[in-house]
Amino acid sequence: MDLGSGLKIKSSEPERISRHATISSLPDEHRAREDALDNLLFERFSEFMKSHTFEYKVPDDTINDLNKSVEEGRKKKGGGMKMKSMMMILTLKAATIGAIVLKLIGMVAFKALLIAKVAFTISSIIALKKLVETKHHTSTYEVLAAHPHYDEHNHFDRSFKHELPYRGYNGA
Known part of the structure; x- marks a missing residue:
């Protein structure tokens, strides 16, 4: 089987008959089923790796470029x-x-x-x-005397009837 870019997988042994796992052959318990599937997967992968070889062909241009770079890297300029x-x-x-x-x-x-x-x-x-x-803190208080209260009414001309400039007023 050619995978491209010079990579090939070849079978080194004749194909074997692989066993198939069906749902009925697997255990009912979830954890046991996972373990059985993991084991089956590992067995098939190991059989595939044993029965096949991988081949990689390096292109000639790559080898020439590698040789030139090794020579240039070792030279003193x-x-x-x-x-x-x-x-x-x-x-x-x-x-x-x-x-x-x-x-x-x-x-x-x-x-x-x-x-x-x-x-x-x-x-x-x-x-x-x-x-x-030292704390020489002094406070001064001023006491103000209350002013005497006077009840004065301006009695000047209180009982006098006001004469108004118009005649229609008779006073009360």
Whole structure:
């Protein structure tokens, strides 16, 4: 049987009569049925592998390409030392810049630590000062006397009948 791309499966033994499993020959219990089917599948697969061979034909172009790549990989090409020195210089430069950057980060962190220590010292001095100082807390209260209440009515001309500018008014 040809599978394509140079892969073939050939039977190495004459075909055997395989046994067939029917539903009636399998056990009724679910777990036992699964075990029986697993065993049957494994037996058939192992018989197939024993009775057949797999053949793969590698194309000639692939073998030629492989030989060329092995030869090219083992040869030394000229000019390799020029690039090596350039790469070493770039690596040295990157390492130097990396070290400088790390030192700058350390200096910034140290500066932040010093500022935090100064702030903590100042706040602790203020807190101690507030705890230690004597508390002369005085309160002043002002008592206001109530104003006397006067019941004054303007009695001026209360009983006098108002004279209005029109005649139709007779007063009550």
